[in-house]
Amino acid sequence: MATDAGTETKRADSSFRITTAQKERYARLWRQFRHNTKAMVGLAIVLTLVVVALFAPLIAPYSVSETNIDARSEAPSLQHPFGTDELGRDIFSRVVLGSRISLYVGFGSIVGALAVGTTVGVVSGYAGGMVDEVLMRVMDAAMAFPPILLALTVMVVLGPNLNNVILALAFVYTPYIARVGRSAALSERNEEYVESAVSRGESDGYIVFKEVLPNCMAPLLVQASINVAFAMLAEASLSFLGLGAQPPKPSWGLMINSGRGFMQTAPWMIIFPGLAIAFAVIGFNMLGDGLRDVLDPKVDTVES
Amino acid sequence: MRRDSNRSDSDDSDSHGGFARRQFLATASAGTLGLGLAGCLAGDDTGSSGNGSGGTGTDSGSGTGNESASGSGAGGAKSGGTLQWGGAVPVQGLDPHLDTAAASKRVLENIVEGLVRLQPDYTFEPLLAKEMTTSEDNTKLSFTLHEGVTFHNGEEMTSADVKASFERVQGNEKFVANGFMQKVDSMSAPSDYEFSVTLTEPFAPFIAKMSTAELAVLPAAEAEKSEIKEPIGTGPYQFDSREIESSFTMTKFEDYWGADSVEGPYIDKIVKSEITDPSVRLQSFMAGEYDFINGIPPKDVQRVQQDGSVRFEKNFPKSLVYLGLNCEEEPFSDKNARLALDYAFDKAEVAEAALYGTGQATASPATPGSPWVNEDVQPRPRDLDKAQEHLEKAGMPDGFSVSFKIPQSYPAQVQAAQVIADQASEAGIELNIQKITWSSWLSDVYSKQNFEATTSSYLALYYPDVSFYKFLHPDGAFFFTGWTNEEYNAKVEEARHLYDESKRAELYKEATQIMHDERAGHLLLFWQANLYGAQPDYKGKIGTPDGSSLRFNDNWLDR
Structure with a gap:
């Protein structure tokens, strides 16, 4: 939020009381957000996903693992709106329940990446010097590998299961978060409020986490929401490759993998999970873009 | 990769089956033909299983859409051409004595040959040997070799090569047939074309082993090598080149010794492209890119059959898929836990889920239609009450939860596993x-026995010693589930030394009953077929009696 008005708002109140100035600022941001179509559409999609995931067991008409060989590979019908898969399971139910896996991994890995990445980035940016050099070179090294390859390697070492996917993806996305956190912290550390904190004799730890960090949140949030989309894609990819969710879990990637052989005879087996992935990824991407428009006027992509 | 194909390599293939009394009689001068092995083993008369011609027993019902073999008749056979083969599983090692992968054997058995060979009726016929005789007590096997047999390097094959080849296997435990060679007391090569083996005791499976690449005849100089990378043999095709995981090429051997007596070889060059993805393989084949593919996914069989423009061939049975339980660790060390699982799922439904009607559920490891099948032993029906009863006896009334390791390259097993897991969960058993x-199946499950439940498959079980000894007897070469039963062991050990078919069959039937009652660590699931597709201008029989490998010598291209 290191934007325009009132430098005083930049100074995070140590007690986190919301001042009038802050209230006004939030109200203004929300107004901008509401008028940003991209952001609103993204938010709507993400909220839909969250609601579906929360109430998935109520929405899904069938069990996700119950097989029925007599009804295998059936085309979409009223009874099975998305058709059935090669073992007669209801694809609609599986896609609905699959949203939980996707969101669980998407959010889980980004929370992990945020926790580590933000700390590393902000400390690095604030401290500078050798600390900065060492931390950032380590991050650069990790970034030198293509994300999916790095995730694959980690998965091979950890063994395939969903929690390991979260670990692997948290590991992969940490450097991206750290870079953003660092550059934000770099510009923040020369601000007057930091100077004043230093002159008050606050400890480094206090300044980094209570003063600098809150002011770096805007770019971090933008980065995180976009990375959630990447993480969901990565989960689908890993599951597709057999290194993520294990059958009979209804991971979208896994569903596409097992439906791949039926592309010609039962295309609905990959179309619906594929659409679900696309829907979720577009949602988070639009939300991320919208947030950036609102929070970071420098790259304003909307009006004028 | 498809299940079958793959599995094939999974299964370490082995064994070949029965000996043919009558073939031997035909050639063997010896009266005794103690080789009775022959008669006995032979699943022959039943012949049920598919023999090459693609026809084959389809118990499974799904019609085999093949009119058997579009005439392989020497009559119209044309020479020349290049066969483009879309292969399911990449060729692995190329040392005939060392490699167990079925994918390797599929090519190797065209390159190297043994003293005897398996016939469509599961009997054995001399191949490199002109004739074979046995002593009264069945322990000495004497062979008279064909003259004028040349290796691909131009040298003539003599008994010294045979002896060197066998000694190679005998001399190092790493060779697959080493255990069999331990039954050999002595070998001699009195003249260039005479060779004899003396066994320490009558041992029925020995001849079957000689028909496989594991006891193939190599040039004596090659037999000195610790590992062979470029195989040299006497077969109709010679090794040309290969790119690992990508392609394998063999070419016609112009001086093939058998060319006078048998058909072919006709095709100049056979190029196997390794296309492990079954959908891609089938697509490319349907588009005309390949003349021949193996490993058609069962789910696509109907589609291929309905497409009148290609040949569909089925070789049944190829392999047996089982659910392996680790009997040395909780919970499956308890027989009741194994029985509970056995009662928890419907085998017919699992077979249908995995094979789309191209296979058959079973409770016996003996090849369907062979004399060793105990018809009284059938898969346990699904019965959740009984499952619960056994869970209680095992002291786990609420069920249990175990890992279930499935080799991912076998879609049939992955599908079967999901149905099994789904049904078992209703009984309180979480798989x-x-x-x-x-490769991790081999290292973790098989070598380290680090598993609770798993699935895999075995090939070429028409020879009963493989079905009953190899993976169910503690001394068997593929024993890994830890299930032991003295009574069972005694029966299958005795059967190895018997040459009389009916007595052997009796023992194997009793053994089947024991493994079923005691719920051996191998919970058998189903037999599956090898499914091939060929372009209409590719003529000749496809597949061999063992259900897995291929022989190209009498195949030809009509173009």
């Missing part, structure tokens, strides 16, 4: 599927 690679 947590973990897809693993084939």
